[in-house]
Amino acid sequence: MGFDGLTGQDSVKKRLLDIVSSGGGARSLLFEGPEGVGKHLFAKETAKAFLCMDPGPDGACGKCASCKYIEAGTHPDLIEVEPTEGRKNIRVADLRAVMQDAEIKPQISERKVLIINADRTENVCQNLMLKSLEEPSSHLIYILLCSDTSRIIPTVMSRVTEIPFREYEENEMIAILKENGGEDLDDGRLSFLSTFSSKIPGKAIKLMSDPDFMDEREHIFDLIMNMPRMGYTDILYDEFQYFDRNHDKTAELLLLLVWTLGDIASAIAVPDPGNIKNSDKKEQVMDFVSHNPSVTLVNICNAQEAVSDFADASHVNATFEVNCCNMLLRIYKELHHEKNS
Ligand SMILES: [Zn+2]
Incomplete structure (x- = not known):
């Protein structure tokens, strides 16, 4: 097992193995990458x-x-520092206590490891760590987890060895999703999840296990595919109701709309597009294009513009109902087969 049990991030693995096997050397590490990229898994x-x-x-x-002990989550020499429940950030007093405790010799192993969620530390906490990060006690290893190094004070950054996490490959993402409950899903759907989550495993796994997201995705895809055959009532009543019900997920729904429209544009532009984002539904996208020859790239551009206008309007707090219906009607006008423009 060891690092072999983790998929992807080969250069990170190699560096970590070098550091671990060299014994001495870097003892204050900072894992850097977006939330969900696997920093915590690799830190463990x-x-x-x-x-x-x-x-x-x-x-x-x-x-x-x-x-x-580590697998059971009970190793006394592995200390993870997170904010206490209900708090946004780690309290200085808590961190100070943990750091003092860490100075005491390890109980089982020859070392102690402190994993600190640096995203949840304010400057005062970071200042507190300075001296220890520079010269940790011989048994101590610091691993800071950070998704935005601009929030870390430069004096901390200069004392740690940065380990940047890179983007995963498509096949690595599919393998990770299969290892985490997606073994029954086809590769097309897994690849959709991978792209939608910007190739961040944590995000993709969360979306995969969220039945609401999969429903939303089906709903928006079907909405666009069926729009040429819909009537005004479907749009202004049923579809508006759907958006209204899912008000808190507007950003996600709009992204799904833009993606599906973008897929139609790709299929109009080239006979066999390789960049369909709804990769498991490529056939349906191609069918849409062949059955709706009157829908042009200009129509799709206009429809996408309607979505981005709605997104802009939501920021200025304009009436949701008016703006949402307006968007749906503008898309409808572009895709409906009886369009008169
Ligand atoms: Zn062992």
């Missing part, structure tokens, strides 16, 4: 490797007492 594996009693070339052995 790094801690496991540092604390393991019989580490191999791939990191932790997975069998020793230390590894077992």
Whole structure:
């Protein structure tokens, strides 16, 4: 097992293995990348490797007492620092107490690892860590997790070894989704989830396990596909009601609208487009284009503009009902087969 058990981020794995096996060297690490990219998972594996009693070339052995404790979440030498419940940020007093405790010799392993959610630290906490980050006690390893290094004071940044996480490959994303409950979904749908979540595994896994999201996605896709055959009542009553009911998900719905319209544009532009975002529904998109030859790229552009106008209007707090109906009617006008313009 060890790092081999984690999919993707090969350069990160290699650097971490070098650091773990060198023993000395960098003891204050900062994992950097967007939320959901896998920083926490890799931090746990790094801690496991540092604390393991019989580490191999791939990191932790997975069998020793230390590894077992980590898997059970009960290792006394692995300390994770997060804000206490109900708080946005880590309290200075809490961090100070944890850091003092960390100075005491480890109980089971030869080291102690502190994983700190640096996104939830204010400057005062970061200042508190300065001295320890620069010269941690010989048994201490710091791993800071951070999605935005501009929020970290430069004096902290200059004391840590940065480990940047890169974007995942499409096949890695599909493998990760399959490992996390998506084994029964076809690759097209997994690839859609991967693209929609900007190739961030945590986001994609969350969307995959959210039945509402999958329903919304089907609804918006079907709305556009069926629009040429719909009547005004469908649009102004049923569809408006749908948007109204899902008011809090407007941003997501609008993105799905833009994507589906974009897929039609791709299919109009080239006979066999390779960049369909609804990749599991490519056939339906192609069918739409062949059955609605009167829909042109200009219509699709206008429809997309209607969506972005609605998005802009939502920011200025204009009436939701008027703006939403206006958007739906503008798209309808562009896609309906009896369009008179
Ligand atoms: Zn072990």
